[in-house]
Amino acid sequence: MSMSAMTVETIQSRLERAKAHLQHLISFDTVSDKSNLPSIDYLASHLDELGAELTLLPDASGEKANLVARFGPADKPGIVLSGHTDVVPVNEGEWTTPPFEMHGRDGRLYGRGSCDMKGFIACVMAIAPDMAAAQLERPFYLCFSYDEEVGCLGAPDIARYLAGLDVPPDFAIIGEPSDMRLITGQKGKIAMRAIVKGTSGHSSLAPCHVNAVEYAGRLLNLITAQAERYATEGxxxxxxxxxxxxxxxxxxxxxxxxxxxxxRCELTFELRSIGENDPEREIAQFLEGAKQIEAEMQAKAPGTGFEWQPLFSYPAMNDARNSHGFRRFSDLMPDYGGKVSFGSEGGVFEKIGGIPSVILGPGSIRQAHKPNEFVEVSQMETCLDFLSCLVAAETS
Structure with a gap:
């Protein structure tokens, strides 16, 4: 993407702002089992100083919250820039530098969340002063969520809030690491736990008992058979x-x-679906198929069988390129990168909020969730350039 419209001084100042924000964001230990409020407070404080209209969406515990910040008019459909504040756990012994400190070397910025996905949030924050100063024709909604890494738990409240506005946004960019290439689809996911309840006793009398591990194996066979059908039949x-x-x-x-x-035996399993699947129906069919196995167990010992516990789910994200919101910015979009199997909040915005979404952000998914996670400075620069072009496109 051309950077001709930006002076070297402006490019450098935006990059330094982004680095400063990233340093602060990495310093917040926002592993999903902890509160994200210090991070949210930091973001809200800076955006409030810039004059953004802020909306806080706390969870039921009050220990976590989503933040929605709007720049620009509320009476026209706008664009969402979405990032999650939580990160995955770390094993500090596997890191060469402290994971919750930013360290720069060899054109890379290291730290937990640097690419997934605090790097994108830092770029958005670095461009926020430009949004505040611009005469925007359409609004930007900066949306920062909690608990994406454990099932996109915070995003539904944001999607419902945006859908309930008098004029909802009509396009969303999810800043997951995509090497700054355009991603137009992601798989959905349903994760569940099965608790297999059998009967115990001395193993020398095994035929008299209901072996929970062996019946769990029967479930494994059902799962494997369904996986093979997906691979051969689509x-x-x-x-x-x-x-x-x-x-x-x-x-x-x-x-x-x-x-x-x-x-007793416990197992967890997941279905990752594409847009052409009907995942709820397909999971229901799997559970129905398991009833025959359960009937065999109960014929041998009443009270045995399966207990099913849904863990979390999020929908697939479909192709947004034919949407009106996407077409406004199609000339600004970078090279096409296809579709991805990892999850994001894009499907949530699409299904719950009716907001067509794409994935586009700095960093590589190959670096996410690993020790010594990093984002390339050059990708931060590309992201800043892209975001500045978005602001220019929406400025009268």
């Missing part, structure tokens, strides 16, 4: 790296000793 979308839905077991635990028939 539906397919070749723009995904894995061009079909996936269904897999992710954890399993059961049994207490080698001479005791296990009476």
């Amino acid at each position: 539906p397919f979308d070749p723009e995904f790296t894995v061009p079909h839905a996936t269904f897999m077991t992710t954890t399993i635990a059961g049994g207490v000793a080698t001479n005791i028939t296990p009476d």
